[in-house]
Amino acid sequence: MPIIFLSALMFVFFSSTAFTQERLDGVVAVIGNEIILQSELDAYSLLRMEGMGINRDSSDISQLRKNFLDELIDGKVLLAYAKKDTTLNVTEPEVDQMLNNHISMLLKQNNLTLEQLDAELQRQQGLTLNKFKSQARKAIKEQLYKQKIQQSYLSSIKVSRKDVESFYKQYADSLPKAGESVLLSKISMKVASSNSKRQAAYDKIKTVKQKLDKGEDFAELAKKYSESPEGANGGDLGFVAKGSLNELAFEEKAFNLAQGQISEPFETRLGFHIINVLGKQDQKVHIRQIFVKIEPDEQQIKHANSTLDSLRINCKTKDDFSKAVHKFSSDLESKNRNGSIGWISLLDLPAAVRIAVDTLPPGSLTRIVNEENMYSIYRIDDRVKQRALNLENDYGILSEKARDIMAQKKLIDLVSQWKQELFIDIRL
Numbered sequence: 001m002p003i004i005f006l007s008a009l010m011f012v013f014f015s016s017t018a019f020t021q022e023r024l025d026g027v028v029a030v031i032g033n034e035i036i037l038q039s040e041l042d043a044y045s046l047l048r049m050e051g052m053g054i055n056r057d058s059s060d061i062s063q064l065r066k067n068f069l070d071e072l073i074d075g076k077v078l079l080a081y082a083k084k085d086t087t088l089n090v091t092e093p094e095v096d097q098m099l100n101n102h103i104s105m106l107l108k109q110n111n112l113t114l115e116q117l118d119a120e121l122q123r124q125q126g127l128t129l130n131k132f133k134s135q136a137r138k139a140i141k142e143q144l145y146k147q148k149i150q151q152s153y154l155s156s157i158k159v160s161r162k163d164v165e166s167f168y169k170q171y172a173d174s175l176p177k178a179g180e181s182v183l184l185s186k187i188s189m190k191v192a193s194s195n196s197k198r199q200a201a202y203d204k205i206k207t208v209k210q211k212l213d214k215g216e217d218f219a220e221l222a223k224k225y226s227e228s229p230e231g232a233n234g235g236d237l238g239f240v241a242k243g244s245l246n247e248l249a250f251e252e253k254a255f256n257l258a259q260g261q262i263s264e265p266f267e268t269r270l271g272f273h274i275i276n277v278l279g280k281q282d283q284k285v286h287i288r289q290i291f292v293k294i295e296p297d298e299q300q301i302k303h304a305n306s307t308l309d310s311l312r313i314n315c316k317t318k319d320d321f322s323k324a325v326h327k328f329s330s331d332l333e334s335k336n337r338n339g340s341i342g343w344i345s346l347l348d349l350p351a352a353v354r355i356a357v358d359t360l361p362p363g364s365l366t367r368i369v370n371e372e373n374m375y376s377i378y379r380i381d382d383r384v385k386q387r388a389l390n391l392e393n394d395y396g397i398l399s400e401k402a403r404d405i406m407a408q409k410k411l412i413d414l415v416s417q418w419k420q421e422l423f424i425d426i427r428l
Helices: 007-017 038-052 061-084 092-110 114-125 129-154 161-174 195-213 218-225 229-233 248-256 298-314 318-328 351-357 395-421
Strands: 027-031 034-037 181-190 236-241 271-281 284-293 340-345 369-371 374-384 424-426
Touching: 027 038, 027 061, 034 038, 034 061, 038 061, 061 129, 061 395, 061 424, 092 114, 092 129, 092 271, 114 129, 129 271, 129 395, 161 395, 181 298, 181 318, 195 218, 195 271, 195 284, 218 229, 218 284, 229 236, 229 284, 236 271, 248 271, 248 284, 298 318, 298 374, 318 374, 351 369, 351 374
Parallel strands: none
Antiparallel strands: 027 034, 027 424, 181 340, 181 374, 236 284, 271 284, 369 374
16 A cells, blocks of 8 residues: 655655656756755655646746755755754764654554554555664754744744734635634632542652652653553654643743753642653753642532533523623633633633534533533623634634744845855756
């Protein structure tokens, strides 16, 4: 079966195999101390054309190849300046980590074991897995250098309200529609833990930290002690984007730690955490954690369930629900808006809430949803199949899109400037 490749591995795959029979390798461009080979351009062109659905015999192939060469040159300009920057460094463990991540995704995407992948590579391309990984290392190292220089120059970009409003005014008509969405209100009751249960959780996490300080393996300790689902996988949470976490304290800790650093135990509303930063890319950080939950008090759980059950029966109207919000809800942000949390795409809802909302019609109340130490019921105030993004309900999404546009423009300006400072010889 054909293997589905991705990102840097796709480039290695195509450059080493796609034009084996017909290419005569040569240099098509020189950028400072970097070069672009004919085989690289061939591979990249094939990759881009397949992605665009263009046949190799297209009448536009000559112009397309020039465009693709320009894209490769831009990448080499970034690479050249990244290597010149003495503050940037790509380590072998970083390359190993990204390569292993790519291989893992490759296995998952193709439903293969390592042995099966090795056999398929040898059958299709005459490459052992070790040979393939060896070839991939150079491409991945270059990819990491380019990511780091972009992070260095673009991570400081701040987006103001005015920037987002300007972006929305310019691009509103071309923005993709949000999928099926619900307008929700909620009543949430926080369930606290007893002092004894909090102390027990703290004692456990301190014991784990002592073991880490003595040199015991983080992944093995996560498998043994962590109380979160990823514990079985050594606590690995993968790459996490800035702004994507619900716990601000956790996010701040993750992004403030240096690569390789292990945090001291710290507390969030969920429990105690120890995190280890494995890598950083632009606005993302690769982390793993050991988590110990602070168990809530059982009497408080019973009280919350009893109260919310009663409200589900007695809140017949939106007005009833709003009054109950002000009397019972612990969530101050939504409480100040009569419980409303605005329009949200179904796909963006936490899994437990999405399942509870399901196909309920407007005016319905969900069953009680347990969200860690918060017990909630949701009211579906309205529901649509799709809707246009707007500043009131989708500011976070629009802010990210505005930042992406600003970063793209800044990157184009930087590359254009650097091109003027580098020796570039195009030989196509």
